[in-house]
Amino acid sequence: MALIKTQSDAPLAKEARRMPRDCTGLIASLTASDPTARRWAARDLVDCPEAAAALVERLKQEPEVSVREVILTTLTSLGGPVAVSGLVDCLRSEDAALRNEAIEAMQKLPDAVAPLMRGLLADPDPDLRIFAVNILESLCHPEVESWLIEVIEGDPHVNVCGVALDLLGEVGTSRARDSLVRVKARFSDEPYIRFAADLALGRLNED
Structure with a gap:
């Protein structure tokens, strides 16, 4: 049976598409109320190395699993000392899920972690x-x-x-x-x- 898109899906997607697409705007979108906007921002920040610190800070407080997954994917793509240092900070978190996510992300960054x-x-x-x-x-x-x-x-x-x-x-x-x-x-x-x-x-x- 074909999936039926709910009426709320399209407006949310359109709202996310209207967010600023430059690095500064995408970083600001990480705190948007709409998780779709946060997810798209995290995805598109893969071309913005300066966003690593903001992505880590968002990761520490992001409640949506799907957004966290995209943030982690972008952080592993960016690599670099800021991303890795932020992931190390996550290892000290009381949140077991966040710790496990950080471990998995760091496993994908051997040269940066070494x-x-x-x-x-x-x-x-x-x-x-x-x-x-x-x-x-x-x-x-x-x-x-x-x-x-x-x-x-x-x-x-x-x-x-x-x-x-x-x-x-x-x-x-x-x-x-x-x-x-x-x-x-x-x-x-x-x-x-x-x-x-x-x-x-x-x-x-x-x-």
Whole structure:
């Protein structure tokens, strides 16, 4: 059966089309009452690198999922230090959905995220360090294994090391073998660490 457009759809779309189309006008449209206007503005700001800060600020308060999705798509297209710094700020949010969205967006920006990764993995907040490891899960960067090895060698928090071990069990190579043995000894009283390290070592032996 054909979809029937509601009477309110056309006026909303026409209102959104009347919004200013220059970068300044599009940034202003991010706070429009009509979510269609906000969504279109976020989409068209892909050609406005100076809009990264405004997009991040809107992301932190945007209630509409569809608008958030477009904002994140535009931020990943823009990349750059402002966009990435804003996404890092989102990792500290109490909003779990926003944190997960930021993690997914950062996974798509390996070159921009890489210079920040060691700082994230050394953050005083263990939860943020865990989020940083989560970013590594799908971050296509040649240093992922090295960063994970550094975590299990030096991070004092058992949960951070546990998350890193889970991922290292999937991506680790023989380079990680000695570190896996050492983390078992360092957390000898933690059954899960011993289990995860043994699992990772077992996978190395199978390769």
